[in-house]
Amino acid sequence: MQHFIDVILPIPLERLFTYSITQAESEFLKAGMRVAVPFGKTKIYTALVFEIHQQQPTAYEAKEIHQILDDAPIITQTQLTHWQWIAEYYLCTLGDVLRAALPNSFLLESETIITKNNDKIINDADLKDEEFLVYEALHHQSSLKLHDLINILDKKNVFSVINALLDKDAIVLQEEVYEKYKPKLVRYVKLNSNYSESEKLQQLLEELSRAPKQRDVIMTLFSISAQTKKPVKVSDLSEASDASPAIIKTLIDKEILAEYHFQEDRVAYSGDANEASKTLNTYQEKALEEIKQSFETFNITLLHGVTSSGKTEVYVKLIEEVIAKGKQVLYLLPEIALTTQLVSRLETYFGGNVSVYHSKYSSHERFELWNNVLQNQPKAQIVLGARSSIFLPFHDLGLVIVDEEHETSFKQFDPAPRYHARDAAIVLAALFKSKTLLGSATPSLESYYNVKQGKYGLVEITHRFNDVLMPDIELVDIQDKHKRKRMTGHFSDRLIEEMTEALSVGHQIILFQNRRGFSPIVECVTCGHAPQCPNCDVSLTFHQFKNELRCHYCGYYTAMLKNCMACGSVELDNKGFGTEQVQEEAQALFPEHKVGRMDLDTTRGKFGYDRIITAFEQKEIDILVGTQMLTKGLDFRNVKLVGIMNADNMLNFPDFRALERSFQLMLQVSGRAGRTDERGKVLIQTYNPHHRILHQVSTNNYAEMYMEQMDERHNFKYPPIYRLIKITLKHKDFNKVNIGAEWYATGLKQVFKSNILGPEFPPISRIRNQFHKNILVKIPPQQSLSKTKKAIVKINNSFLSIKEFRSVRVILNVDNF
Numbered sequence: 001m002q003h004f005i006d007v008i009l010p011i012p013l014e015r016l017f018t019y020s021i022t023q024a025e026s027e028f029l030k031a032g033m034r035v036a037v038p039f040g041k042t043k044i045y046t047a048l049v050f051e052i053h054q055q056q057p058t059a060y061e062a063k064e065i066h067q068i069l070d071d072a073p074i075i076t077q078t079q080l081t082h083w084q085w086i087a088e089y090y091l092c093t094l095g096d097v098l099r100a101a102l103p104n105s106f107l108l109e110s111e112t113i114i115t116k117n118n119d120k121i122i123n124d125a126d127l128k129d130e131e132f133l134v135y136e137a138l139h140h141q142s143s144l145k146l147h148d149l150i151n152i153l154d155k156k157n158v159f160s161v162i163n164a165l166l167d168k169d170a171i172v173l174q175e176e177v178y179e180k181y182k183p184k185l186v187r188y189v190k191l192n193s194n195y196s197e198s199e200k201l202q203q204l205l206e207e208l209s210r211a212p213k214q215r216d217v218i219m220t221l222f223s224i225s226a227q228t229k230k231p232v233k234v235s236d237l238s239e240a241s242d243a244s245p246a247i248i249k250t251l252i253d254k255e256i257l258a259e260y261h262f263q264e265d266r267v268a269y270s271g272d273a274n275e276a277s278k279t280l281n282t283y284q285e286k287a288l289e290e291i292k293q294s295f296e297t298f299n300i301t302l303l304h305g306v307t308s309s310g311k312t313e314v315y316v317k318l319i320e321e322v323i324a325k326g327k328q329v330l331y332l333l334p335e336i337a338l339t340t341q342l343v344s345r346l347e348t349y350f351g352g353n354v355s356v357y358h359s360k361y362s363s364h365e366r367f368e369l370w371n372n373v374l375q376n377q378p379k380a381q382i383v384l385g386a387r388s389s390i391f392l393p394f395h396d397l398g399l400v401i402v403d404e405e406h407e408t409s410f411k412q413f414d415p416a417p418r419y420h421a422r423d424a425a426i427v428l429a430a431l432f433k434s435k436t437l438l439g440s441a442t443p444s445l446e447s448y449y450n451v452k453q454g455k456y457g458l459v460e461i462t463h464r465f466n467d468v469l470m471p472d473i474e475l476v477d478i479q480d481k482h483k484r485k486r487m488t489g490h491f492s493d494r495l496i497e498e499m500t501e502a503l504s505v506g507h508q509i510i511l512f513q514n515r516r517g518f519s520p521i522v523e524c525v526t527c528g529h530a531p532q533c534p535n536c537d538v539s540l541t542f543h544q545f546k547n548e549l550r551c552h553y554c555g556y557y558t559a560m561l562k563n564c565m566a567c568g569s570v571e572l573d574n575k576g577f578g579t580e581q582v583q584e585e586a587q588a589l590f591p592e593h594k595v596g597r598m599d600l601d602t603t604r605g606k607f608g609y610d611r612i613i614t615a616f617e618q619k620e621i622d623i624l625v626g627t628q629m630l631t632k633g634l635d636f637r638n639v640k641l642v643g644i645m646n647a648d649n650m651l652n653f654p655d656f657r658a659l660e661r662s663f664q665l666m667l668q669v670s671g672r673a674g675r676t677d678e679r680g681k682v683l684i685q686t687y688n689p690h691h692r693i694l695h696q697v698s699t700n701n702y703a704e705m706y707m708e709q710m711d712e713r714h715n716f717k718y719p720p721i722y723r724l725i726k727i728t729l730k731h732k733d734f735n736k737v738n739i740g741a742e743w744y745a746t747g748l749k750q751v752f753k754s755n756i757l758g759p760e761f762p763p764i765s766r767i768r769n770q771f772h773k774n775i776l777v778k779i780p781p782q783q784s785l786s787k788t789k790k791a792i793v794k795i796n797n798s799f800l801s802i803k804e805f806r807s808v809r810v811i812l813n814v815d816n817f
Contacts (some may be wrong), residue, residue, distance in 0.1 A: 007047035032073030092416040101391035103366035294457030305461035307671020327398025334407035357385035387421030405438040442664040471680035473698040507640030516599040517541035519574035524564035596621035631668040723779035726816035
């Protein structure tokens with residue numbers, strides 16, 4: 001009887017593929033193990049076993065697998081179920097989910113190897129120049145890889161030469177699969193066993209008296225070994241004896257020292273004993289009790305606590321209870337910047353039980369953490385991470401905490417799967433029959449709506465820790481200030497006055513401007529021309545730090561212009577302002593104080609966030625200018641004043657969530673002020689001080705904002721009342737996108753009759769030389785979501801089966817907000 005396996009390939013294909021296996025392999029293999037399989041003519045992929053069965057495929061002949069890569073499954077059955085839910089709900093393929101979930105090191109790569117065909121003698125005269133070069137190289141080397149050929153021929157496309165040599169039977173191709181993960185080995189040294197006797201040791205020290213540095217190394221080795229009673233690292237020995245690695249190498253070569261290696265985790269906790277968690281105040285105690293009661297009725301509870309109310313300490317108490325039962329905890333955060341502060345806090349309570357998982361870690365580090373979680377190791381009992389940590393192979397998940405649950409960073413936009421980590425985490429917790437706690441000072445309307453509908457429990461903390469008052473929020477009318485000539489650059493006299501006062505008493509200041517760069521538009525004063533990105537329909541942003549113009553959509557950059565490209569005039573003016581300009585102006589106003597900046601440009605690299613946050617905490621920076629990275633739950637003890645440079649560009653954004661987002665952003669950034677003893681101050685500069693949202697922010701009135709926004713959502717049929725699916729069509733040919741979008745929208749309108757918006761070009765309709773056109777499907781509460789999706793998939797398949805539209809890329813984005 002024949003045996004087969006269905007596998008998930010890490011490519012966006014709808015179906016699973018079937019491969020044939022032997023009887024012995026079918027007994028050994030389990031779902032969740034990796035196998036290397038051939039696909040297409042030459043490719044080899046790492047695939048994941050989904051199912052083992054005995055049904056032969058009817059449409060094609062099943063190929064054999066290449067090799068089995070694991071001894072045990074690296075994916076749990078619960079994970080596979082979760083992945084299927086993500087693929088089904090977010091209209092993507094299991095291959096998409098596999099590629100997003102697994103660390104790169106798990107996905108082996110194939111490398112084509114070219115060897116000489118020894119069975120055939122080739123006459124050199126039959127070969128062209130390039131073919132001869134390759135053939136000649138194979139006489140000197142037994143095999144060549146693709147990149148070797150590219151170097152030999154000094155050209156990118158070498159396939160024509162390979163094909164010509166294959167036709168002449170001069171070469172043979174084979175695929176080599178190689179593992180990407182390399183364990184971290186740490187070098188240790190010890191004294192060679194020949195010198196264990198005291199006479200031999202005495203003799204050695206006498207011999208080394210002519211080489212004092214080598215002798216010092218040996219003496220230092222003795223003293224470290226005596227003190228620590230542990231193996232001695234080469235790096236530690238080199239540092240303690242002040243000797244260069246070359247001296248240690250000489251001793252190893254002379255066989256005086258013996259070297260050996262240990263495998264070590266790349267991410268390891270090196271702290272001391274744990275502290276006990278803090279005692280909760282009465283409001284926190286009450287909230288903790290209410291959460292426990294709520295969990296008896298509801299699986300999901302929303303903790304609505306004002307900024308600086310001490311939500312983290314409540315989480316810590318809940319985590320303590322869960323890990324005491326031996327279960328795992330997933331603590332989700334929206335921003336990598338937040339993990340920086342929180343890790344040190346949790347490590348003081350839980351020591352080495354805390355692991356961190358996010359995209360700034362290398363693939364090797366993520367690989368190691370994956371294995372720690374899979375093997376249920378104590379060091380991975382609490383996983384703290386950004387959205388991708390929902391894919392980890394948990395064994396017994398006892399609690400999921402989603403902090404700052406309102407944040408848009410939880411939504412993945414590109415590439416697929418376009419999942420929302422908060423929603424996917426709730427489903428993951430349900431699979432483990434465990435509880436989910438959502439925490440926020442400004443909950444999303446969806447979560448609050450679910451509370452009102454009786455789906456979630458609600459617990460509130462209305463007082464800040466230590467009973468500090470909520471910050472005093474003041475609106476500054478900059479239109480009036482401009483008229484009265486009371487503006488210095490982008491700073492009003494009120495803001496300068498408050499800043500001077502805060503700095504004089506040694507407090508720190510945060511300035512918030514939700515746009516990076518120096519200025520978003522550079523315009524010619526003479527003819528009005530503004531430099532545009534050649535690949536996108538957007539103007540280039542001036543970055544003064546590198547003196548260049550950059551596109552924030554495709555990454556295109558060019559040196560800053562000296563003259564206008566249209567009329568040659570030298571008079572170029574900056575319109576609008578970003579964090580760089582705020583930083584420069586603040587530095588000019590307060591030259592004796594240090595001004596720092598935190599945005600995407602300054603936080604590149606693994607420790608970018610740590611560096612800036614630590615400098616600010618240690619008061620090396622007095623004024624910190626930043627984008628929305630600053631708003632997300634960071635805890636700075638010495639910030640007295642927060643300045644929002646311009647509230648209007650958030651309020652006037654063309655998006656149905658603009659007002660809700662503005663409220664959340666401004667309230668969150670305000671919450672960074674006055675977190676210890678004194679009441680903080682917030683100044684919001686705006687051209688429209690009478691705007692309703694600004695008044696709701698200044699009075700911290702979430703309930704009023706919720707009621708008003710829900711009225712709008714009801715009237716205009718938007719979430720959370722209606723569901724949304726956004727369909728985007730992309731192609732470099734404008735007409736193809738236009739005609740395709742019309743065809744697609746007509747198909748949708750025939751099925752759904754109403755609630756189809758578009759097709760419409762977005763405000764920025766061309767990105768990376770591709771034209772975009774959007775169609776919005778609104779799904780009423782009484783309409784079946786799964787049937788709607790099935791209908792959309794059917795229309796999508798019909799669309800892609802039309803020859804002219806096959807090259808148009810279609811993106812289905814469920815819950816696109």
